[in-house]
Amino acid sequence: MGKRWRAYWFTVHRWLGLTVGLLFALLGLTGSFLVFHHAIDAWIEPDLLRVERSGEPRPLAEVFDVARSVGQQDGRVLKFADAPREEDRVWTVWFQSDAVPGSPFHHVYVDPYTAEVTGQRVRGTYLVTWLYLLHIQLLAGHNGEIVVGLTGIVLLVSIVSGLYLWWPLWKHSWRSAFAIRSGSRLMFDLHKTPGIVSVPFLLVIAFTGVYMVFPGWFTPVGKLFSTKEPKPEVKLKSEPGSNPVPITVDQAVEIGLAALPESQLNRIHFPTKPDGVFMIRARQPGDIRQWMGSSRAWVEQYSGEVLSVRDIREQDAVDTFFAWQFPLHNGEAFGLVGRWCVFVVGFLPAMLYVTGFCLWWRKGRARRKQQRNRVKRSTDSTTAE
Numbered sequence: 001m002g003k004r005w006r007a008y009w010f011t012v013h014r015w016l017g018l019t020v021g022l023l024f025a026l027l028g029l030t031g032s033f034l035v036f037h038h039a040i041d042a043w044i045e046p047d048l049l050r051v052e053r054s055g056e057p058r059p060l061a062e063v064f065d066v067a068r069s070v071g072q073q074d075g076r077v078l079k080f081a082d083a084p085r086e087e088d089r090v091w092t093v094w095f096q097s098d099a100v101p102g103s104p105f106h107h108v109y110v111d112p113y114t115a116e117v118t119g120q121r122v123r124g125t126y127l128v129t130w131l132y133l134l135h136i137q138l139l140a141g142h143n144g145e146i147v148v149g150l151t152g153i154v155l156l157v158s159i160v161s162g163l164y165l166w167w168p169l170w171k172h173s174w175r176s177a178f179a180i181r182s183g184s185r186l187m188f189d190l191h192k193t194p195g196i197v198s199v200p201f202l203l204v205i206a207f208t209g210v211y212m213v214f215p216g217w218f219t220p221v222g223k224l225f226s227t228k229e230p231k232p233e234v235k236l237k238s239e240p241g242s243n244p245v246p247i248t249v250d251q252a253v254e255i256g257l258a259a260l261p262e263s264q265l266n267r268i269h270f271p272t273k274p275d276g277v278f279m280i281r282a283r284q285p286g287d288i289r290q291w292m293g294s295s296r297a298w299v300e301q302y303s304g305e306v307l308s309v310r311d312i313r314e315q316d317a318v319d320t321f322f323a324w325q326f327p328l329h330n331g332e333a334f335g336l337v338g339r340w341c342v343f344v345v346g347f348l349p350a351m352l353y354v355t356g357f358c359l360w361w362r363k364g365r366a367r368r369k370q371q372r373n374r375v376k377r378s379t380d381s382t383t384a385e
Contacts, residue, residue, distance in 0.1 A: 006165070013161040017356045020154050025350035027151065030135035031205070032346030035330055035339050038291070041128040042089070048119040050088050051111045058115040060249045060268075063091055066115050071095035071108040079105070080269040084112055085291065098272070102141065149213030155206040155349075159199055166196050187362070191355035194348055201345040208329035211322075218322070226318040236308055237275040238301045244274070246301045256280025256297035259306045266293045271301045287312045290332040294323050 017024075033040070042049045068078060076095040084090060095106040105123040110116065123129045130139075138144035169192075170177040177196070180189040211218055247255075249268065256278065257263050263282035271277055278301055283293025296310040315323065327333035331342030 009161045009164055013158060013165060014356070014360060016154055016158045016161070017353065018360060020151060020158075021349070021353040021356060023151050024155055024158075025353045027135060027148065027209075028346040028349035030131050030346075031330075032343045033131055034135055035343045035346070037128045037132065038085075044127065045119075048109055048121075049090055051090055051113065051118065053087050054113045057112040060253060062115045063110050063112060064093065064249055066117060067091070067093040067095075067108045067110050070117050070120060071106055075099045076106055077272050078270050079272065080267055082267050083265045085266075090118055145213055149210055152206045152210040152213065156203065156210070159202050159206065162195055163199055166192060187355055187358050191352060191359060195352050198345055198348045201341065202348070204328050205342065205345065208325045211325045212329065215322075222318045222322060227316045236277050236298045238271065238277050238303075240274055240302060244302060246271075247299075247304045249278070251304060252278040252299045252301070253280055255299050255304050255306060257282060259297040259309050260284055260295045260311060263295060264293065266291075277301055277307060284312050288324055288327045288333050290327070290335070 064078065064081065067081070071093060072078060072095060075097045077098055079094045079096050081094065082092040090109040091112055093108045093110060095108065097103045104125075106120065107123060108120045109118045111118055124133050133139055136145060136148060138147060140147070166177065178193050180186070180193050249270070253265060253268060257265060257280065260280070260282050261284070263284045265280065265282050267281040269279035269281070278299040280297045280299060281293060282295050282297075283289065284295045287293050287295065293312070294310070295312045298307045298309075299305070300307055312323070324333060329342075331338035331340070334341070
């Protein structure tokens with residue numbers, strides 16, 4: 001029974017690798033690139049994304065008025081804006097057409113010190129965002145995103161099956177389990193040893209990837225273990241009242257950040273309808289997300305009332321677990337070291353695919369040679385008779 005079970009999982013592992021392995025490799029390579037994609041983008045387009053600091057930043061209202069004059073055309077509306085993460089970076093202002101569902105975002109970049117537009121681009125038409133969309137949805141929209149999530153599940157099965165097949169080597173000796181030998185065993189060892197060493201990393205990356213595609217699958221489980229009192233779901237909206245004069249974006253940001261002490265502004269979501277609200281997203285001390293903080297404050301666009309707050313420091317264990325998923329996926333949970341680890345691990349699926357394919361091809365070639373030899377021997381025997 002043990003040999004039959006092992007043969008079964010060997011077949012599963014082999015055919016998962018041969019059929020879906022190329023997709024594993026693609027997602028791994030694009031994922032490695034995306035670990036440092038902000039820095040790479042700024043290196044490729046320095047005139048667009050880098051500026052010289054000159055004095056104090058201009059008021060936000062001025063920055064976004066300038067951005068609207070360029071981006072708010074052809075039915076596009078202002079959706080949100082990403083704050084500069086460094087002193088020499090620009091505001092990234094996102095516009096999208098509500099008239100065309102799923103239309104690409106239009107990025108307008110504004111110098112925070114001069115309130116001048118440095119340029120504009122359409123998301124998905126330049127290298128960094130093209131690779132990003134390839135990684136998260138295979139350039140195929142929501143259906144592609146589902147395929148990526150299912151691929152993550154298949155990858156989990158492949159990893160576990162590989163671990164199961166490797167385990168007898170560990171029981172035999174650690175040298176057999178981890179050695180990389182020359183000669184005929186080299187290809188097998190290049191598949192086995194890097195594969196087993198990378199198991200913890202690949203498990204984390206695959207699981208977090210599945211979570212990000214299918215977060216709804218995990219929500220019911222989280223509720224079972226949550227220690228927080230469930231809050232009734234209330235739609236946050238603004239009330240125009242008798243004097244529908246919105247507050248300025250500078251006021252909304254000031255109010256939002258005041259509700260999140262010691263926070264650093266990351267993103268502003270703008271109200272796009274009369275009953276819409278500002279959403280201020282920020283990073284607070286202790287937040288595991290380095291690039292885009294997890295804390296949020298929702299601000300009524302007319303009265304400036306804080307309608308709701310999500311403070312990272314008030315999370316329970318379940319909230320913390322979910323908050324860790326994206327930072328674990330891209331490595332930022334452990335700073336620069338973690339990001340470099342994810343960068344390196346992203347190349348391993350391609351290596352495992354190549355070595356696994358070579359092993360399969362070599363075994364098939366040997367089997368075909370044996371078949372030819374049997375046919376030759378049978379033919380020689382018949383001739384001799």
